[in-house]
Amino acid sequence: MTNTLFDAIAKPITRRNWLAATAGLVxxxxxxxxxxxxxxxxxxxxxxxxxxxxxISETTLKDVMLMLIDEQNKxxxxxxxxxxxxxxxxxxxxxxxxxxxxxLITKDKVSVVFGCWTSVSRKSVLPVFKELDSILFYPVxxxxxxxxxxxxxxxxxxxxxxxxxxxYLMKEEKVKRWVLAGTDYVYPRTTxxxxxxxxxSKGVKQEDIMINYTPFGHSDWQTIVxxxxxxxxxxxxTAVVSTINGDANVPFYKELGNQGIKATDIPVVAFSxxxxxxxxxxxxxxxxxxxxxxxxxxxxxxxxxxxxxxxxAFTKKxxxxxxxxxxxxxxxxxxxxxxxxxxxxxxxxxxIDALPGIKQANLTGGISEMxxxxxxxxxxxxxxxxxxxxxxxxxxxxxKKAKLVPGDAWSDYLPGSKDLEADWVTLKCGNYNxxxxxxxxxxx
Amino acid sequence: MLLAxxxxxxxxxxxxxxxxxxxxxxxxxxxxxxxxxAVARLAVTGSPMAATIINALQDGRLYADSDAKKVYLKGADxxxxxxxTGAAVSDIPDNASKLRxxxxxxxxxxAALGSLTLLSPDPAKRVQAAQTVFKSxxxxxxxxxxxxLKTETNPAAKTAFxxxxxxxxxxxxxxxxxxxxxxxxxxxxRGDQEALALLxxxxxxxxxxxxAAAASAVKSIQHSLALWSALQNAWYGLxxxxxxxxxxxxxxxTFGVMGVINMAHGEMVMIGAYxxxxxxxxxxxxxxxxxxxxxxxxxxxxFAVAGAIGVLIExxxxxxxxxxxxxxxxxxWGLSLVLQQAVRTIFGPNNREVGNPSWMSGAFxxxxxxxxxxxxxxxxxxxxxxxxxxxxxxxxxxxxxxRAVTQNRRMAASMGIATSxxxxxxxxxxSGIAGIAGVALSQIDxxxxxxxxxxxxxxxxxxxxxxxxxxxxxxxxxxxxxIANKFLEPVAGAVLGKIAILVLIILFIQKRPRGLFALKGRxxxx
Numbered sequence: 001m002t003n004t005l006f007d008a009i010a011k012p013i014t015r016r017n018w019l020a021a022t023a024g025l026v027x028x029x030x031x032x033x034x035x036x037x038x039x040x041x042x043x044x045x046x047x048x049x050x051x052x053x054x055x056i057s058e059t060t061l062k063d064v065m066l067m068l069i070d071e072q073n074k075x076x077x078x079x080x081x082x083x084x085x086x087x088x089x090x091x092x093x094x095x096x097x098x099x100x101x102x103x104l105i106t107k108d109k110v111s112v113v114f115g116c117w118t119s120v121s122r123k124s125v126l127p128v129f130k131e132l133d134s135i136l137f138y139p140v141x142x143x144x145x146x147x148x149x150x151x152x153x154x155x156x157x158x159x160x161x162x163x164x165x166x167x168y169l170m171k172e173e174k175v176k177r178w179v180l181a182g183t184d185y186v187y188p189r190t191t192x193x194x195x196x197x198x199x200x201s202k203g204v205k206q207e208d209i210m211i212n213y214t215p216f217g218h219s220d221w222q223t224i225v226x227x228x229x230x231x232x233x234x235x236x237x238t239a240v241v242s243t244i245n246g247d248a249n250v251p252f253y254k255e256l257g258n259q260g261i262k263a264t265d266i267p268v269v270a271f272s273x274x275x276x277x278x279x280x281x282x283x284x285x286x287x288x289x290x291x292x293x294x295x296x297x298x299x300x301x302x303x304x305x306x307x308x309x310x311x312x313a314f315t316k317k318x319x320x321x322x323x324x325x326x327x328x329x330x331x332x333x334x335x336x337x338x339x340x341x342x343x344x345x346x347x348x349x350x351x352i353d354a355l356p357g358i359k360q361a362n363l364t365g366g367i368s369e370m371x372x373x374x375x376x377x378x379x380x381x382x383x384x385x386x387x388x389x390x391x392x393x394x395x396x397x398x399x400k401k402a403k404l405v406p407g408d409a410w411s412d413y414l415p416g417s418k419d420l421e422a423d424w425v426t427l428k429c430g431n432y433n434x435x436x437x438x439x440x441x442x443x444x
Numbered sequence: 445m446l447l448a449x450x451x452x453x454x455x456x457x458x459x460x461x462x463x464x465x466x467x468x469x470x471x472x473x474x475x476x477x478x479x480x481x482a483v484a485r486l487a488v489t490g491s492p493m494a495a496t497i498i499n500a501l502q503d504g505r506l507y508a509d510s511d512a513k514k515v516y517l518k519g520a521d522x523x524x525x526x527x528x529t530g531a532a533v534s535d536i537p538d539n540a541s542k543l544r545x546x547x548x549x550x551x552x553x554x555a556a557l558g559s560l561t562l563l564s565p566d567p568a569k570r571v572q573a574a575q576t577v578f579k580s581x582x583x584x585x586x587x588x589x590x591x592x593l594k595t596e597t598n599p600a601a602k603t604a605f606x607x608x609x610x611x612x613x614x615x616x617x618x619x620x621x622x623x624x625x626x627x628x629x630x631x632x633x634r635g636d637q638e639a640l641a642l643l644x645x646x647x648x649x650x651x652x653x654x655x656a657a658a659a660s661a662v663k664s665i666q667h668s669l670a671l672w673s674a675l676q677n678a679w680y681g682l683x684x685x686x687x688x689x690x691x692x693x694x695x696x697x698t699f700g701v702m703g704v705i706n707m708a709h710g711e712m713v714m715i716g717a718y719x720x721x722x723x724x725x726x727x728x729x730x731x732x733x734x735x736x737x738x739x740x741x742x743x744x745x746x747f748a749v750a751g752a753i754g755v756l757i758e759x760x761x762x763x764x765x766x767x768x769x770x771x772x773x774x775x776x777w778g779l780s781l782v783l784q785q786a787v788r789t790i791f792g793p794n795n796r797e798v799g800n801p802s803w804m805s806g807a808f809x810x811x812x813x814x815x816x817x818x819x820x821x822x823x824x825x826x827x828x829x830x831x832x833x834x835x836x837x838x839x840x841x842x843x844x845x846x847r848a849v850t851q852n853r854r855m856a857a858s859m860g861i862a863t864s865x866x867x868x869x870x871x872x873x874x875s876g877i878a879g880i881a882g883v884a885l886s887q888i889d890x891x892x893x894x895x896x897x898x899x900x901x902x903x904x905x906x907x908x909x910x911x912x913x914x915x916x917x918x919x920x921x922x923x924x925x926x927i928a929n930k931f932l933e934p935v936a937g938a939v940l941g942k943i944a945i946l947v948l949i950i951l952f953i954q955k956r957p958r959g960l961f962a963l964k965g966r967x968x969x970x
Contacts, residue, residue, distance in 0.1 A: 051785055053894050055793040173547060184939050214938040217898045219889045220687070222680040222819070223933045233637035235645030250795060250890045258807050258816040264550045280795025280890060285805075288547050384546060394546040397475060 041084045042077075042346055044069060045104035047115025047125070047136075052092025053217075056247070057325075058117050060276065061139065062087060064326045065114050067314040068333045078340050086110055094124045101125040105132045111346040112137065112336055114329060119143060119186050126151070135348050137336065139328035141271060141293075143190035147409035147422030147430035150348075152355060153375045154332035155325060156294050157407040158194050162241070164380040164405070165269045165292035166195060168395050169239045170202065173267060176236040177208045179228050181244060184213040188243035191271070195241060197413040208236065218248045221255040229259060232266045240268040249273050253286050263288025269382070275321035278389045286385045290394075294378040295327035295364055298390045299399045304363040321389075327363050334360045335370055356425050365400040373422035373430075375407025464491040468528045471501075471515045471543060474508040479543060480552045487556035488584075495560045497527060501543060502553050509540035516540055555580045562588050567598040574604035578638070581615045607634055611642055617649065624654045632661035636812055640665045672812035677930050679813055685926025686823040687888070689919060690881040691899040692906035693830060696918040697874030698754075700907050701850050704762055704871070705769050707777040709903060710896025711784060712875045715753060716746035716882020717891045718787060721796045736801040739883060746879040754875025758868045766867075780896065788893040798886040822884050829880060834915060846870050850913075909949055911959030921960055925949075 046065045048058035069083045077083055086108045090097040097116065104110045105128070112135045116122045119142050129136050129150040141156040169175040180195055182188025192211055199209060210231050212224060232238035244252055249270070256268065262285075269290040275297050278286075297308065307330065312318050335358045340346055343354040355370050362368045368376045379402035383391030393399045410420040410431070420441065422430045429439035467485035470478050483501070486494045497517060500506045505518040506527065516536050517527040524533045545553075558576030561569050562585070570592070577585045589609050596602045610627035613619040619627070631639045643658045643665070650658070691713060698706040720742040727734050727741075734741075757779065765772045800818060807816040837843035848856040849866045857863045882895070889895060910921025925945060932941040956962070 050793075051788065053897075055788060056795065056892060056894075059793045212937070215942060217894070218938060219898060220680075220684050222683065222816075223677070223930060224938065226676065226680075226814075227934065230637060233641045235641040247795075247890050247892065247894065251888055254800075254818075254888060255816075258805065258818060259814050260807060264547050264554060267547055276794060280797050280892070282797060282799050288545075288550060392544055394476070394544070 040080070041082045043084050043086050043108055043110040045101075045108065045110035045113035045115065046085055046087045047090060047097065047101055047104065047113050048117065049092040050087075050089040053247070054092040054117055054121075057276065060323070061114075061117070061325055061329055063315060064311070064329050065333070067311065068330060070314070071310070072333075072337060078337050079344065079346070081346075090121070094118075094120050097121040098124045098128050101128045101136075102132070105129075105134045110134070111340075111348065112351070114139070114332065116140070117325075122151070133348055135336075135351060137329070137332035139325045139332060141324070143187045144194070144409055144411055145190060145414075145417055147373050147375070147424075149352065149374075149424055149430065151374060152332060152335075152370065153407065153409075154328035154335075156378060156380075157375055157409060158191055158411055159408040160294060160378050160380055160405045161271055161292050162191050162195055163198060165271070165290070165382060166198065166241065168290075168292075168382045169241075169267070169269060172395065173239060174237050175239040175267075176204070177210075177232065177234065177238040178204065179210045179212065179231060179238065179240040181212045181214070181224070181228070181240055181242050183216055183218070183243065183245035183248060185216070185245070188213065188245075191243050192241075194411045194413050197415075201413060214244070214248060216245060216248070219251045221252045225252075225255045225259050225261065228266065229261060232261075238266050240266060242268050242270040243272060244270070245272055249277055250281055253281060253289070256289075257285030263290075263384075274323040274325075275390065276323050278385065279321055281389070283385050283389050284387050287387055289385045291383050291385070291391060293324040293381055293383065293391075295322075295324045295362070296381055296383045296391045296393060296399075297322045298383070298386075299364045299381070299393060301363065301365045301400060303361060303365070307363055331360050331362055331368050331376065335376075339370075352424075364402065366402060366404050368404065371406055372425040373407070373409045374424060375409055377404040377406045379404055462489075462491075464489045464493065465528050468497060468515055469513065471506065471527070472508045472510055472513045474510040474541070474543060476544070476546050476549055479545075480549050483549070483552045483556050487559060493530075495557065498553055498556055498560070500527075501545070502550070502557070504542055504545075506543045507536050507540040508543050509537060511539065512537075514540065555582065559585045559588060562592050567601050570596075570598070570601040571604045574601065574608040577608040578604070578611045578642075581611050583612055583616050586612050586616075606630055614642070615647060617647075621651050621653060624650070625657055628654065628657040628661055632664065635665050635668055637669070640669065669812060675811075676813045677934065678927065679815065681927030681930035682923065683819040683823060683926070684930055685923035686819075686826040687885065688902055688906050688926055689830065689922035690822065690826040690884055691878075692903040692918055692922055693826075693833065693915075694874045694876075694878030694881060695903045696907050696910075696915055697833075697877065698871055699904070700913050700915070700918065701846065702867070702870055702874070703769075703850075703912075704766075705773045705776065706874075707773060707900065708757065708780040708783060709874075709878055710898075710900035711780045711787075712750045712754060712878035712896070713882040713885060713899055714787065714891075714893065714896040715750050715783070716742075716879030717798070717886035717889075717895055718791060718796070718882075719746040719749050719879065720883045720886045721791075721798050721891050724798055735799070736803065738799075739801060739804075739887075742883045743880055746883045747876040750879025750882070751872040751876030754878075755868050755872035757875070758871035762871065763864065763867065780900075784893045784896070791893075793893060796891040798891050800887055804887055818887050822887065825884055829877065830915070830919060833877065837915070842866075842869065846873075905946075905949060909952065909959055911961035914959075914961040917959055917961035924960075 046062050048062045049055050050059055050062060066085055069085045072078065073082050086104060088100045088104060090100045101113065104113055114137045116125060116138050117140050122138055125136065126148060134150060136151045137154055138151055139154050141161050144157040178199055180192045182192055196209060214224065228240060267288065267290055269292060271292060273291050274293060308322055311322055312320060335355060338358045338360065339351050339354040343350040356372045358370045359367050364379055366379050368378060370376050381393050381399060381402065382395040383393050386392050396402050409422040410417040412418045419433055419435045421432045421434055423432060427439065431441040432439050433441065463485065467482050467489060470482035483498055486498060497506065500517050507516040507518065515527040516533060517525050518536065524536055525531060526533055554576050558573045558580065559582065561573040564570055564573065577589060589605055593605045593609065596605055607630055610630040613623050613627045631642060640662060643662050646658055694712065695706065695709045698704050698709060720739065723742040723745060724738045727738050761775055761779065762772065765775060804818045804821055807814045837847060845861050845866045848861060849863050853863055906922045906925060907918055909925065910917030929941055929945050932944055936944055
């Protein structure tokens with residue numbers, strides 16, 4: 001039965017036919033865009049899922065890239081050339097990310113790619129960017145433990161989001177007991193490993209840490225929320241550090257509200273819940289729960305107000321929210337433009353060399369800088385959920401005077417990575433071992 | 445006489461005179477630390493305005509201008525006054541901003557309001573105030589509690605006051621041993637998680653008798669809580685089972701009764717959820733008063749919309765594929781992708797907010813189990829849908845025809861039943877019920893284009909496990925899986941629990957390929 005089923009599915013479309021069909025389609029598309037593109041345009045690849053499970057988060061990033069490119073063209077483009085966006089849809093399918101990345105670089109000859117959301121999609125395209133020597137700007141907060149020559153990480157590393165959030169809870173809320181709750185995949189697992197090591201280094205005992213993983217899209221949170229309630233009722237102040245992924249958050253917060261867990265009793269600090277996720281939620285029972293990001297829509301600076309205004313005008317939706325990864329693309333895109341102007345060339349090798357040291361004002365009043373480890377400096381904000389679905393910054397006291405934290409590629413709290421250093425300017429290495437003084441990671 | 449008036453005015457006028465004015469003025473610094481200090485100072489002034497100001501701070505109606513050192517109070521009716529002097533102000537100036545709150549400040553507010561509202565005329569508020577004192581164990585509140593306890597007549601409030609008093613005494617170094625023993629007994633009688641927390645967190649300087657009493661109380665509370673937690677798991681299992689049943693019940697018709705492998709079933713659920721969103725959206729903008737009835741309006745509409753789409757799908761696609769399960773599977777799977785992307789294009793890829801009507805929010809407690817209202821309603825709703833469906837199949841002529849057609853199509857046709865019409869209606873019924881499920885699931889899950897995907901596997905699991913073609917099997921299957929899952933989850937964790945359930949089902953199907961309740965008779969062989 002299984003064999004016949006498999007044969008029947010596989011036969012009508014063999015792999016070769018499928019490839020031929022795809023190639024035909026692609027050729028047709030490229031031919032079409034080639035006809036349009038003259039020599040004075042430079043192509044920029046946008047590799048974000050527009051369908052499938054990740055479309056919920058990534059569609060916004062495609063839109064913001066289109067807006068940024070449009071805006072740059074109105075200013076006259078870069079080095080006298082107009083920019084042209086090439087949008088592909090990897091459809092939340094990880095192997096397809098690699099295929100589409102190859103297509104963008106080889107067929108469309110893009111100069112730079114902005115894309116990916118999940119870590120697994122980034123890992124899937126890495127070999128392609130290395131092999132074809134192109135540039136990827138990755139805009140999402142991630143678990144760290146990576147630094148590649150061809151990738152620029154404009155989202156937060158764990159020391160720019162997770163660790164400051166835990167510090168805030170320790171200092172301001174006097175939290176003594178910790179629930180580390182996450183979705184079961186690489187980002188939460190690595191982040192929680194770092195946090196567990198960090199908490200223990202601060203004297204938190206094993207019995208005061210509860211680690212809990214749930215499958216993607218988990219929707220029945222009754223047992224887990226009851227467990228958290230129980231864990232939190234020993235008299236010691238308890239907080240939840242949540243690396244729960246997008247879709248599972250809504251039922252999680254609904255259950256918290258329904259079981260009457262208030263932020264004043266057990267606060268939840270989330271690393272993947274932003275303005276967009278709150279848009280699908282009645283936030284009144286959640287007031288006071290926290291999120292740690294490097295940008296909030298509610299931070300009032302002239303640059304941010306202008307950005308939001310332009311975003312509303314571009315999308316023609318006056319209530320569409322902005323969020324942290326959008327700001328990361330804003331910073332990344334402008335850094336790329338400055339690097340191209342500095343190198344006076346679109347050649348990826350020259351741009352990669354020009355990027356470290358480039359400074360770009362972020363939207364919250366600071367100046368971010370691209371570091372030799374291909375991460376950037378970012379301010380860290382802790383925000384509280386408000387009844388209107390926005391965040392109110394509670395730390396630092398004045399958001400405009402926030403200190404910038406340099407992104408650390410290799411965590412200092414994991415035994416496997418504390419000796420490693422990434423430096424693409426002097427060391428020319430993404431995983432230099434400071435003990436053995438060799439490039440090549442922990443075992444070199 | 446003139447002198448007296450002047451004197452009175454002199455007492456009343458100066459803005460920064462009494463402790464109340466000083467305390468309020470401190471809000472104008474507009475930092476979290478200053479606000480917190482101001483709340484604490486306000487609470488002990490005894491001024492009748494203190495509660496009003498703290499309430500306003502809690503509700504975000506207190507504004508401060510840190511440059512001009514002014515604090516403004518916006519009344520619940522929208523009237524603006526200078527909070528220090530009480531003088532009326534026409535409007536809040538532009539450079540004054542709303543005072544911000546953080547959790548630390550919220551706790552300070554709750555504690556302050558707790559001691560201020562101990563004598564509130566509303567018994568529910570008094571209970572709440574006593575609970576706050578129970579948590580804060582603030583010795584300063586003891587005299588207020590004692591006097592409140594003397595005049596209290598409401599039994600719930602009386603218990604709450606007694607418990608709050610016991611908590612304070614246990615943590616006060618000055619209380620006598622007999623007082624403390626009484627306090628342990630009071631808290632032991634309370635018997636919940638918080639009582640357990642309090643007793644296991646006692647300061648170490650207790651006499652041996654108190655320590656022994658507390659230890660025995662901890663043991664007895666732990667024992668009773670373990671029993672309650674088993675009951676709670678059973679309730680969670682029932683609730684999860686009802687969600688599984690609701691999602692699967694439509695599939696039990698299209699797949700179970702008709703034999704169509706309908707991969708687009710989840711998308712019918714999703715369409716039902718989006719119908720709820722549209723209904724709520726219209727109600728929000730046009731008839732806000734009807735919001736509590738939005739779900740009642742959405743149920744028939746979701747049935748109609750999903751049912752109509754079901755009939756359309758059956759007429760245009762599925763009827764050409766009867767008896768070709770593989771092609772049906774591929775066609776309906778493709779259809780599910782088409783429907784998802786269509787919804788994504790129309791409504792956008794983001795989650796849509798579907799609100800809970802007031803009667804579906806919150807929870808109540810039975811003993812030590814918290815029962816959330818939305819889960820309880822969904823359980824009742826699921827059972828009602830199941831009963832109606834069963835009655836329809838058994839007692840209506842359409843139900844009779846459906847059963848006849850699915851059991852023996854040719855004989856039914858020769859009896860004069862329009863089989864193709866019945867096919868369309870049966871598929872429409874299954875889809876419509878999936879749509880109704882969507883209304884209920886919109887209350888506990890994301891309303892996004894991916895909603896259906898997360899239920900399709902579970903639904904097939906329930907129908908296959910329960911026995912294809914048998915509605916009772918689906919019912920028993922759903923509740924069995926729900927309860928098994930919830931008893932495994934605390935032991936194995938959510939991820940392993942789910943895997944364990946799948947392994948158990950595979951083993952079970954090996955043993956009984958036709959599921960829990962296998963259909964018997966000639967129809968099965970056909």
